[in-house]
Amino acid sequence: MSLRAIIHLCLHAAVPALLAWLFWRPQFGKAWLVMLLGWVIDLDHLLADPVYVPDRCSVGFHPLHTAPAIALYAGLVVPQRTRLFGIGLVLHIALDAIDCMWMRCSS
Known part of the structure; x- marks a missing residue:
């Protein structure tokens, strides 16, 4: 596992x-x-073949990492009852997007 991948997982x-x-x-x-x-x-990620590709950007590729899903996650931030979960989802996507940018910059 690359240093980038380890840092990415630790940040999550x-x-x-x-x-x-x-x-x-x-x-x-x-x-x-x-x-x-x-x-x-x-x-x-389990729907992809292969399941894990270290240099594949998940944002926009996997179904739960697409714009409609991200809009739903943002909506979950609004009600207090789902706020923490929504923040966790939005944060997850943001960290994945940062990882995608890191991949582009290092290639």
């Missing part, structure tokens, strides 16, 4: 932890866990 855990600590400190564990549930959208 670290950035939600940082946000939970900064904004939901009294409920840190719950907030972090709910935002980590944003990883559920990576189940769409």
Whole structure:
């Protein structure tokens, strides 16, 4: 696994932890866990053949990483009941998009 991939995966855990600590400190564990549930959208990688390609940008390629899905995730940020999950999903997409840019810059 490349250094880029390792950093990318670590950011998927670290950035939600940082946000939970900064904004939901009294409920840190719950907030972090709910935002980590944003990883559920990576189940769409199982539909691809091959499942994992280290240099493939997931944004726009996998069904749960497309614009209509992203619009839905943004909508989940609005109601308080789904806000943390929505933030986790939007954050997941943002980190994936940063990884895509990193791939383009390094190739």
